Amino acid sequence: MATFSRRSFIGNLGLGIGASALSPTLMASAFDQPEPTKKLNVAVCGLGRYANVLKSGFAASRYCQLNGVITGTPAKAAKWKAELGLQDKNIYSYQQLDQLANNPDIDLVYITLPNGMHKEYTLRVANAGKHVIVEKPMAFTERDCQEMIAACQKAGVQLAVGYRLHYEPHHMELKRLGQEKVFGQVRFIEAALGYRLAGIPADDWHLSKAMAGGGPLMNLGVYCVQSSRYVLGEEPIAVTAQYGPVTMPDRFKEVEENIMWQLYFLSGAVCTSATTANCNIDRFFATADEGTFELSPALSYGPFAGKTSQNVFNFPVINQQAAQLDDIASHILSNKPIPSHISGEEGRKDMRVIEAIYRAANTGKKVLIG
Numbered sequence: 001m002a003t004f005s006r007r008s009f010i011g012n013l014g015l016g017i018g019a020s021a022l023s024p025t026l027m028a029s030a031f032d033q034p035e036p037t038k039k040l041n042v043a044v045c046g047l048g049r050y051a052n053v054l055k056s057g058f059a060a061s062r063y064c065q066l067n068g069v070i071t072g073t074p075a076k077a078a079k080w081k082a083e084l085g086l087q088d089k090n091i092y093s094y095q096q097l098d099q100l101a102n103n104p105d106i107d108l109v110y111i112t113l114p115n116g117m118h119k120e121y122t123l124r125v126a127n128a129g130k131h132v133i134v135e136k137p138m139a140f141t142e143r144d145c146q147e148m149i150a151a152c153q154k155a156g157v158q159l160a161v162g163y164r165l166h167y168e169p170h171h172m173e174l175k176r177l178g179q180e181k182v183f184g185q186v187r188f189i190e191a192a193l194g195y196r197l198a199g200i201p202a203d204d205w206h207l208s209k210a211m212a213g214g215g216p217l218m219n220l221g222v223y224c225v226q227s228s229r230y231v232l233g234e235e236p237i238a239v240t241a242q243y244g245p246v247t248m249p250d251r252f253k254e255v256e257e258n259i260m261w262q263l264y265f266l267s268g269a270v271c272t273s274a275t276t277a278n279c280n281i282d283r284f285f286a287t288a289d290e291g292t293f294e295l296s297p298a299l300s301y302g303p304f305a306g307k308t309s310q311n312v313f314n315f316p317v318i319n320q321q322a323a324q325l326d327d328i329a330s331h332i333l334s335n336k337p338i339p340s341h342i343s344g345e346e347g348r349k350d351m352r353v354i355e356a357i358y359r360a361a362n363t364g365k366k367v368l369i370g
């Protein structure tokens with residue numbers, strides 16, 4: 001496996017196609033970070049689809065040890081225990097979660113519960129004195145996010161949101177191209193993410209307003225909002241939005257099936273986005289004064305493909321979850337604040353925009369954000 005320093009890796013990203021000299025497959029653990037003297041002990045809360053995706057991230061992580069679970073399903077507890085060699089004392093039900101306060105062998109809880117449970121469980125984990133990673137979307141409203149941030153500050157624990165794309169090389173490059181104005185000022189962005197969910201069970205929590213908070217905007221559109229904000233390096237000041245057609249009325253009774261929106265930024269840049277449950281779409285495109293850059297696939301798990309108006313990207317495939325876990329853990333272990341791009345504050349900023357998008361779609365009016 002290739003090894004090289006994190007600094008040289010990031011430097012290479014700046015060379016565009018120069019990155020083609022790198023190994024095509026690079027696990028995050030190959031980064032030349034100092035050898036940890038202690039690992040951060042992590043419990044995963046809610047053992048569903050994404051918790052299972054995270055397993056490979058923990059396996060490749062150098063700074064985290066997955067050593068506990070919190071689950072409502074005893075059969076899953078037994079399966080995870082057998083697979084990972086978990087100790088009984090690190091396995092909790094939701095009712096027992098507050099007892100984490102008495103367990104020195106768990107430092108952080110990674111919350112992978114349905115969206116509607118993120119706030120309650122962040123508050124409970126913080127009250128138990130443990131650091132928190134909460135999945136996106138952070139909560140349903142900006143006010144909820146503020147409460148979560150305040151609770152973690154009061155408890156003296158750190159709060160991160162599971163924004164894995166900040167560690168993905170194509171996205172690090174998009175951010176550099178946009179924020180450093182490599183092709184001049186970005187004027188226009190298209191960002192869209194959707195999946196056709198025709199077979200979704202009618203009782204799936206993604207269709208429940210109480211559990212999901214909304215439709216694809218909450219679950220997928222948050223990536224479009226995030227990427228437009230970090231490529232431009234600025235906050236939107238206004239939004240217009242429109243709901244799309246409902247083609248599955250037996251499913252999409254409580255939450256939107258389709259929504260489109262346009263974010264307006266102070267620089268004059270505009271980002272137009274769509275997110276949907278009735279077709280597959282996964283694209284990011286930006287045009288600046290002197291060139292363009294784009295990815296497709298762009299916002300899913302990858303592997304991603306992309307190009308600028310001058311060259312084709314050829315960045316390594318990394319384990320996004322491992323890189324995210326290691327960055328968070330290395331900061332916590334050295335008593336440093338986690339980076340702002342994955343902080344609760346970043347989640348709050350996204351929720352402010354998402355609330356404004358819903359307000360604009362509900363009223364048909366341009367909504368100022370500020």
Ligand code: NDP
Pocket residue numbers: 045046047048049050051070071072073076112113114115135136137162164205219
């Ligand atoms: P799942 O439905 O697959 O898993 C959620 C788990 O939460 C369940 O398996 C269950 O685990 C637990 N749970 C507790 N109460 C309930 C309830 N009332 N209804 C349903 N589940 C319950 O969801 P996902 O794993 O797909 O999503 C979880 C979170 O992760 C979401 O917030 C989602 O947005 C986010 N996510 C993030 C991704 C990323 O790339 N960053 C990708 C996918 C999802 P148990 O049986 O152990 O109690």
